[in-house]
Structure formats: structure tokens, C-alpha cells
Amino acid sequence: MNLPSPRTPDPLHAPPLNWGILAPGGIAATMVEALQRFTRQRVVAVGSRSAERGASFAQRFGIGRVHDSYEALVADPEVDAVYVASPHSHHRDHALLAIAAGKHVLVEKAFTRNAAEALEVVDAARAAGVACVEAMWTRFLPTTDIVRQLLASGALGEVETFTADHGQWFALDPASRLFAPGLAGGALLDLGVYPVSYASFVLGAPTGVVARGTLTETGVDRQVSAVLTYASAAQSVVHTTLAARTPTVAAISGSEARIELDGPFYTPRVVRLVTRDGEVHESAPPVIEGHLGLCHEAAHVAQLVADGASESPLLPWRETISVMETLDELRAQVGVRYPGE
Structure with a gap:
């Protein structure tokens, strides 16, 4: 008996988006490595409340622009989509900040602190017509x-x-x-x-x-x-x-x-x-292999954007x-x- 072959597209085939990284921590570093190794996605900016931390992250991955606030990151006209990698407690606020700026968002799991906050983010994305996906990469x-x-x-x-x-x-x-x-x-x-x-x-x-x-x-x-x-x-x-x-x-x-x-x-x-x-x-x-599989969720978001969709099936x-x-x-x-x- 042969098991079915996966229908998952090669992440290299997803149309490229310009990504901004909000909060350059450990999971964000793994995401950027995955994107740079296995996709055509472009990480063009990083936003951090610590200028030193943001600059170090940008230098490590060859990212061209560093913003010393999240507000500046989401206002960057070169950024198409924002990867929200801050602590759970801030996912709602940071996702809403990006959505209000017209950016597509990939929000780390857990999506928010609770269901009420999740509904707020979803309602905002629906009203803005932007793609919004929980980064439950599995x-x-x-x-x-x-x-x-x-x-x-x-x-x-x-x-x-x-x-x-x-x-x-x-x-x-x-x-x-x-x-x-x-x-x-x-x-x-x-x-x-x-x-x-x-x-x-x-x-x-x-x-x-x-x-x-x-x-x-x-x-x-x-x-x-x-x-x-x-x-x-x-x-x-x-x-x-x-x-x-x-x-x-x-x-x-x-x-x-x-x-x-x-x-x-x-x-x-x-x-x-x-x-x-x-x-x-x-x-x-x-x-x-391993956590480099994070590239699949970002490639999926990029394809949703290309297809004019806001919600992942x-x-x-x-x-x-x-x-x-x-x-x-x-x-x-x-x-x-x-x-x-």
C-alpha cells in the first residue's frame, strides 16, 4: 500500500512578498533562515523596540532596513506583510497595528491571549481585506x-x-x-x-x-x-x-x-x-526538515495574497x-x- 503523496506546493514556487519582521527573537530568526533558504520571499525590514537588537538581527540576515518602533515598521511602504513574533500578550495589539496599516499578517501561535482577542483581529482583517493567518505552521x-x-x-x-x-x-x-x-x-x-x-x-x-x-x-x-x-x-x-x-x-x-x-x-x-x-x-x-518547515506557512500566505484571498482554507x-x-x-x-x- 502506498500512502498518498503530499499536495503541498514547493514553497519556492510561491510568489514573493516583501516581509517585515515584528520582534526579532528566536522564532523570528528561524523563520528568516527558512525563508532565505527555501523560498523567494524577501525580508526587507525588521522592527524592534531595541535599536541594538534590531541592527544585530538585520546584520545577521542581510536585512536592509531597521525600524526602532513597530509603528515605523508597519508604516514602511516597502513592506507587504508583517510576521508578528512578539509574546502572546501582544499579538492582538501588534496584529491590529499592522492590519490598520493595510499589511497582511502572519501571527505567531498562540494567535492571541484568548478567543475574544482573536475575534477582534479576525474582524479587523475581514474589514480591511488583508490576509490574516495564524502561524500554526504544522x-x-x-x-x-x-x-x-x-x-x-x-x-x-x-x-x-x-x-x-x-x-x-x-x-x-x-x-x-x-x-x-x-x-x-x-x-x-x-x-x-x-x-x-x-x-x-x-x-x-x-x-x-x-x-x-x-x-x-x-x-x-x-x-x-x-x-x-x-x-x-x-x-x-x-x-x-x-x-x-x-x-x-x-x-x-x-x-x-x-x-x-x-x-x-x-x-x-x-x-x-x-x-x-x-x-x-x-x-x-x-x-x-525540522523548524525550517516554517517556510511553508509564509509561502501559503504569499499565495493567498496573490490569489486575492484573506482567509486560509x-x-x-x-x-x-x-x-x-x-x-x-x-x-x-x-x-x-x-x-x-
């Missing part, structure tokens, strides 16, 4: 398209269970954004969003959520385990933690077969299909909001509320 990978086709074909039979975990170890540092309530820290928005979003991809919005968790001494979620239920008999079991490096694997189990994704499941992976009788079938290895606005609603409920059940909510 959705745009060739691996995910293979899974998408297997689910659509019924190869698994009736899906019974989705399981996934994402845990990483971080030293407790109250000054780090991961542990700061004011920066919307915690395991869920940074790590748990991956299994929660993938559960949505597989089974849609849950009808019920049961969660248990523990908090850090700073008051953000340290560890969360949850069972999500659906209108069908299916369930998702998801887990996240800031305090241990877990296997980060995922599986989709059905009446006829299961799909296995080795860790980290959210990166480009081999897809393994195991039938009920124990036959094993695997896809070819990914062409673009692979991750529609309604689903981005729905995932935030699930995360809101998980946070509520474990007792995490961010300042100002």
Missing part, C-alpha cells in the same frame, strides 16, 4: 497533508482516539516570558496549543472539555492534561508541561488503522500507517477562534487568568 506541512488525505479517504475507519503530548523543560525564571502572567506565559499557549490545534484538525471543535493541571509559583500553568469529547464517540487526550521533555508524539486511532507521528509530531515527519492487522506503511522522509478563521476557545476553557479549569483579561 497545518501547512506536507506531513499534515498526507494525514489530511488519509482522514478524508476513510483509511482509518471510524476515528476513535487522538492522543498527543508536548512537554519541554525550562528552568524556572520569573523574568522569562514563559513564566510571566503579564506576557501570557504558561505551557498551554506556548506548547499545549500544538496538541490542541491538531486535535481540532482531526476531530473538529470539542463539545466537552475536562482538564486537570498544576501551576508554577508565578501563577501560570506548569502542566495540563485534558480529555476532549465530541459529538461522535471519539475522544482526544492531550498533555503539556513546562517541566519535563516528553516524547512529543501523536497518534490517530480508528477502527481500521492508526496513524503514528514520532516526536516532535508537529514538525515535518514520516507518516506511519498501521493497519488493524499490523501491516505498516510509511511515507517518504520530508524534504525540508487550511486553517480558517473560525477554527483559529475555536482553538482559542478550547484553550480559554482549559485555562479556566486549571485556574489561570492573565492580568487585564
Whole structure:
């Protein structure tokens, strides 16, 4: 049995956009490297509140213009699209800033702090007629398209269970954004969003959520385990933690077969299909490996812009909001509320 080939376009084929990077941190550096290596996208400007940091980032990647404020970045007439890579706590404000300037936006996951903020951003993008996409990069990978086709074909039979975990170890540092309530820290928005979003991809919005968790001494979620239920008999079991490096694997189990994704499941992976009788079938290895797969989401945005579209069919606005609603409920059940909510 041959698994389906991914239909994901080569990111090199996407028409180029001029990108501005808002907040030049670690994930932004990985994105720029991915764009420069695997696409025709042009990173033309970077905006940072630290002139020194912005200049260093620009020099590292050969970026021509450095802005010492985000307002100046989004006002740059050479910038077509803005990649919002600031902390979760600021995604809403920075996305709205770019949209108000008429820029297309790719907003890092988690999209915002909560569903209400997500709706604000989506409504603004719709009114402005600009492309707006959550940077849940897993959705745009060739691996995910293979899974998408297997689910659509019924190869698994009736899906019974989705399981996934994402845990990483971080030293407790109250000054780090991961542990700061004011920066919307915690395991869920940074790590748990991956299994929660993938559960949505597989089974849609849950009808019920049961969660248990523990908090850090700073008051953000340290560890969360949850069972999500659906209108069908299916369930998702998801887990996240800031305090241990877990296997980060995922599986989709059905009446006829299961799909296995080795860790980290959210990166480009081999897809393994195991039938009920124990036959094993695997896809070819990914062409673009690791976090360099970030290039796919930016290429997707560029194609949306070329097509005159604002919303991604692979991750529609309604689903981005729905995932935030699930995360809101998980946070509520474990007792995490961010300042100002």
C-alpha cells in the first residue's frame, strides 16, 4: 500500500512578498533562515523596540532596513506583510497595528491571549481585506497533508482516539516570558496549543472539555492534561508541561488503522500507517526538515495574497477562534487568568 503523496506546493514556487519582521527573537530568526533558504520571499525590514537588537538581527540576515518602533515598521511602504513574533500578550495589539496599516499578517501561535482577542483581529482583517493567518505552521506541512488525505479517504475507519503530548523543560525564571502572567506565559499557549490545534484538525471543535493541571509559583500553568469529547464517540487526550521533555508524539486511532507521528509530531515527519492487522506503511522522509518547515506557512500566505484571498482554507478563521476557545476553557479549569483579561 502506498500512502498518498503530499499536495503541498514547493514553497519556492510561491510568489514573493516583501516581509517585515515584528520582534526579532528566536522564532523570528528561524523563520528568516527558512525563508532565505527555501523560498523567494524577501525580508526587507525588521522592527524592534531595541535599536541594538534590531541592527544585530538585520546584520545577521542581510536585512536592509531597521525600524526602532513597530509603528515605523508597519508604516514602511516597502513592506507587504508583517510576521508578528512578539509574546502572546501582544499579538492582538501588534496584529491590529499592522492590519490598520493595510499589511497582511502572519501571527505567531498562540494567535492571541484568548478567543475574544482573536475575534477582534479576525474582524479587523475581514474589514480591511488583508490576509490574516495564524502561524500554526504544522497545518501547512506536507506531513499534515498526507494525514489530511488519509482522514478524508476513510483509511482509518471510524476515528476513535487522538492522543498527543508536548512537554519541554525550562528552568524556572520569573523574568522569562514563559513564566510571566503579564506576557501570557504558561505551557498551554506556548506548547499545549500544538496538541490542541491538531486535535481540532482531526476531530473538529470539542463539545466537552475536562482538564486537570498544576501551576508554577508565578501563577501560570506548569502542566495540563485534558480529555476532549465530541459529538461522535471519539475522544482526544492531550498533555503539556513546562517541566519535563516528553516524547512529543501523536497518534490517530480508528477502527481500521492508526496513524503514528514520532516526536516532535508537529514538525515535518514520516507518516506511519498501521493497519488493524499490523501491516505498516510509511511515507517518504520530508524534504525540508525540522523548524525550517516554517517556510511553508509564509509561502501559503504569499499565495493567498496573490490569489486575492484573506482567509486560509487550511486553517480558517473560525477554527483559529475555536482553538482559542478550547484553550480559554482549559485555562479556566486549571485556574489561570492573565492580568487585564
